[in-house]
Amino acid sequence: MSLHNASDTFDIGGELTVHRLGYGAMRLTGEDVIGEPDDVENARRVLQTAVSLGVDFIDTADSYGPGVNERLIGETLAPYADDLVVATKGGLVRNREGEWLKRGDPASLRNAVLCSLDRLRTDTIDLYQYHRVDPDVDIEDSVTALAEFKDDGVIDHIGLSNVSAAQLETAREIVDVATVQNQYNLGNRDAEAVLEICEANDIGFIPWFPLGAGDLGEKEQVLADVADAHDASPYQIALAWLLQHSDVILPIPGTSSVSHLKQNVAASHLELADEEMRRLDE
Numbered sequence: 597m598s599l600h601n602a603s604d605t606f607d608i609g610g611e612l613t614v615h616r617l618g619y620g621a622m623r624l625t626g627e628d629v630i631g632e633p634d635d636v637e638n639a640r641r642v643l644q645t646a647v648s649l650g651v652d653f654i655d656t657a658d659s660y661g662p663g664v665n666e667r668l669i670g671e672t673l674a675p676y677a678d679d680l681v682v683a684t685k686g687g688l689v690r691n692r693e694g695e696w697l698k699r700g701d702p703a704s705l706r707n708a709v710l711c712s713l714d715r716l717r718t719d720t721i722d723l724y725q726y727h728r729v730d731p732d733v734d735i736e737d738s739v740t741a742l743a744e745f746k747d748d749g750v751i752d753h754i755g756l757s758n759v760s761a762a763q764l765e766t767a768r769e770i771v772d773v774a775t776v777q778n779q780y781n782l783g784n785r786d787a788e789a790v791l792e793i794c795e796a797n798d799i800g801f802i803p804w805f806p807l808g809a810g811d812l813g814e815k816e817q818v819l820a821d822v823a824d825a826h827d828a829s830p831y832q833i834a835l836a837w838l839l840q841h842s843d844v845i846l847p848i849p850g851t852s853s854v855s856h857l858k859q860n861v862a863a864s865h866l867e868l869a870d871e872e873m874r875r876l877d878e
Contacts, residue, residue, distance in 0.1 A: 604839075604864060606846055608653075608723060608800050609753035609774035612681050616839055617864040618653030619646045619857070620804070620850035622660050624668055628694050629660050633668075633852065640672045645854050647673065647680065649861045655777075655802065655848045657685035657727055658712050659696065666715035674717035683723035683775070684712050685757055687730065687738065700730025702741035709745055725755035725777055726767075735763055736770060743771040755802075761789040768797075775800035775846070781808040782815050782834050782876060794844050806847040807834050815876065822872045828863070835863035837876050 607613050624639040626632055633639040646654065654673075656665045666684060676682060686708030687700050699705075705726070712721060724742060729735050745751045755775035756767055767773055776794055778787040780803035787803075794801040819830045826833065831849075838847045849860045868876075 603843065606800055606844065607798075608681065608846075609772065610798065612722060612753065612774075613679075614653035614681050614846070615650060615864070616846050617651070617835070617861060618655060618802075618846055618848040619643075619651045619860075620848035621654055621656045621665050621669060623850045623852045625661050625664050630690065630694055631661065632664055636668070638854075639668055639852065642852060642854055642857055643669060643672045645857055646861075647677070649858065651861065652677075652679050653681045653683070653846065653848070655683045655685075657688070657725075658708050658715075659685070659688040659690055659727065662690045663711070663715055666712055670715050670717035676718065681722045682716060682718070683725060683755065684716065684721060685725040685727040685755075685777075686712060687727040696728075698728055698730040698732070700726065700728075700733040700735075700738040702737055705738060705741045706745070709742075709750060713750065720749060721751050723753045723755050723774060724751040725757045725775065728758045729763055735766055739767045739770045746771065755800075757804075759790065761793055764790055764793055773799055775802055777802040777804055779803070779805050780838075780845075781806055782819065782837055783808045783813045791842060791844075795842060799844065800846050801842065801844050802846045802848055803838060804848070806838055806849050807831050818875050822868065822876065825872070826866055826868075828866060829859060832859060832863035832866060833868070833876075835860060836866035836868050837873070839864060840868055840873055841877070 624633050688696050742754050753774035757777040780787045823830045823833045
């Protein structure tokens with residue numbers, strides 16, 4: 597693991613250059629990620645501010661809302677700036693009770709892609725991620741369906757989300773995998789084996805829950821100490837740690853607050869000392 601950022605940018609799929617600190621838009625929805633956000637104008641302002649601050653990688657999914665999040669991004673930011681990468685996900689649907697149901701069969705994924713194109717107001721999706729592997733469908737079938745869309749030019753790059761190392765390797769035999777989005781943060785490193793594959797193959801690794809929702813267990817005291825030394829918040833240090841932990845990591849902290857967004861972006865400019873990184877890594 598590198599202790600210093602070689603670069604503050606990453607080339608998704610070898611060609612889409614983005615700043616490594618992106619923005620996860622999931623919170624721009626209603627309670628429990630269902631329905632419209634309480635304040636739609638504020639949500640638009642957050643998106644516009646992110647772009648104005650230099651954020652050029654925004655992550656969403658068709659199941660956020662459902663549909664609400666993608667539509668909001670399309671209405672607010674389309675037509676997109678040439679350097680803005682919008683990533684979405686499909687393969688999970690919501691029922692009336694708000695449960696997340698896996699739908700990885702090719703027909704469902706094809707339908708999901710077409711709906712996302714419409715809501716995002718685009719002809720091509722920069723990065724389309726298979727949201728969660730459906731245990732009732734061979735991952736080969738799901739990935740092949742997305743690969744066909746890539747061949748047709750509807751999807752530029754394909755990513756996976758919530759996958760094991762074995763599932764990642766299986767998918768890589770079918771198509772070039774540009775990114776993996778798994779849970780990973782200072783307090784939860786269960787996806788270390790997946791991260792290692794990403795590092796070895798220049799695959800972007802997008803940690804969801806990058807701040808662990810504030811629950812970092814035994815790391816909290818070290819985090820507090822380092823934060824004090826930098827006159828920063830523990831959240832900012834947790835983000836800075838991710839950025840310095842690996843050059844392929846692309847954190848996408850989410851917020852519905854413009855002020856929190858600015859704090860998150862500021863974290864990309866923090867430089868942690870080797871000794872601080874060691875204490876956080878232990």
